[in-house]
Amino acid sequence: MSAEHPFYRLAPFIQEYIYRSGWEELREVQVEASRVVLDTNHHMLIASGTASGKTEAAFFPALTLLDQEPSSSVGILYIGPLKALINDQFQRLEGLMRDAHIPVWHWHGDVPQSEKTKVMRHPSGVLQITPESLEGLLMNRPNAIPALFGDLRFIVIDEVHAFMGADRGSQVLSQLERLSRMAGCSPRRIGLSATLGDYEAVKSWLAGGTRIPVELVSPPGGRKLRLSIENFAMPDARDERQSEALENAKKSYNNFIYDHTHLKKALIFTNSRTVAETTILEMRRIAALRQQPDVFHVHHGSISSMLREEAEAALREGYGPAVAAATLTLELGIDLGSLERVMQLGAPYSCASFVQRLGRSGRREGAVAEMMFVCAEEDDEEAQLPARMPWTLLRAIAVCELYVKEKWIEPQTVRKLPLGLLYHQTMSVLRSFGEAEAGELARAVLTLPPFANFTTEQYRELLEYLLATDHLEQTEDGMLIVGLMGERVSGHYRFYAVFQDEEEHSVYDGSEEIGSITTVPPAGYCFSLAGRLWKVEEVDSRHKAVYVKHAKGKVDTLWLGAGGDMHTRIVRKMRDILRENTLYPYLAPNAAARLERARRLSRETGLTERLVLPAGGDSMFVMPWIGSREFRTLERLLKNNLSQQLSLRSIVPMEPHYMVVAGRTDADELQHLIVSESERMEDSIQMLDEFEAPYLGKYDEFTPPGLIRAAFAADGLDLEGLRRGLRGSDYGA
């Protein structure tokens, strides 16, 4: 290495750290990022694989500059999407800066007040924070902002893909602009991500509100992949003659999972919390039967952070095997070390998710990334068995093909008129001002980058509506202040987050928190959580706590979900795979025979199966299959309980034009079937299209209906049509 090499330009304590860690050289991404940071004044987007050293690539050169010219306030602000990720990064950075005399602070809901007070007293070094805590700072402590961030040099946004495309991302952009104005600083931005489809879109997102160019650092990855798909065809659960065959099929499915994981550091991804729970229950049952050790963990959004950290530590550290079944909680960048097996039960719903999950395997450089798909066709009341299409298998293949062969990942779209967020930031800005003239407020809010498409006239309409609905109030001398309703909404701590949530009860076994539930069973009833069974002993409604003890037997899990979003392109790919008849190469030999048998039976029985396909466009597609039961449930809800609109959000199609496939599942006939519409289904879908709830965000409900219409139209949705349809039916009221 010549003396010009970026390594020798890094601060001495960083060179020390690199030696101490036993690294022989900087990774390519770190070399490139160092050049960008040290030689330009531009923003930077680092897009490279998981565990490629992105965090170090951002911090090595940024800290070097900070070391050369110490900052008189916080010098680097790191924004992360998860508390767990911040805690993980906090430990890694602390190791790096042990000898550097640059402090690392973290700030989120679990950080004690005493620590936050320390940062306020000695604003310096690196501060790691969540968007919600940053909102709290901007809103409630505006006078502390100049001292905290007056000399801020860098803002690092981790896992950019987790923010962009959602209101939470626009919230971050808005906060960055507010922070710069309040503190009088103009920091450079560094975005980190492993999963990105369209770099140009992300670059312009990252620069939002500034005129500084964004440099892309994205070294070619080229990892080798090893993918395998195992498909289990389950016999019909309702056919009594088949009950023994079904038992055997389930047994071989579970034994397959057990045999391929229990001696390794293994991660089993599932698509639902329920499957994660039931799988680990099964694994524990098999372990007990075989008198082998219990090495199993469950990791999802309703598991307490303590149990999650236990699972993470077991995978990362220690000798011997550890197996965790997880939902997307283990997709993001928390360090898990190098895993020996990554399994996926069923197929992922998106290519982005597939790539993230793939990134969990083969983390050492040069290693092969491996993913073992295990599909089992689920029971379907509507289907006439034994001939069924392997929909899950098809989706697994479609996702693999799209990513591996076409390098395609779902593009992220940003709302053109984020109305709910406009309300949110208006209230937040007004609270930080204390009071403001209407014009002053408009200048402060409407110039924030996410709101560039709103007109002054539209903002006036919003403010007038908010005055009329008591969210705002006008003082005698014409100043705007937060009104009674506004106080109720923005005065509560839940205001900091811009996404919807449900109230949860914590579940305790003695003093140990196991996790949380939203549906609380009465005392005496059982449920499963964290891969074990529990019996409710006592419910403390006031403190939102449920006390439980261990139980035996068999019970359902508590989570009820209904459908989700899947990109049109994945559905089209599934259709193409069927049409091209290219399914066979992906199937294990016996599975191909099973499928052949299924197809023959399909022809003989004239089986009907349904598939809902969007007619065109690249907008989001909703459910791969919708049963009449779901429609009945929807109808009932629509008629009786419109207040439940928001909870229906995920069941409702997001694009107004659909066509229906109804009929045989034979591939040759599919072309014909796509144009043969079923009237009943069409009616039901029409009804869903007329339903306006799916587009409402947490704060949209506080904004004027006329503006909501304009905002939807901007994103290509015709609310007027939807409204008319509603009035014309029984569901209008």
Added chain:
DNA sequence: GACCTGCTGCGGCATG
């Protein structure tokens, strides 16, 4: 029978 994220201020009490 899809998934996930986040969170304040203060009263009451014990302790040094």
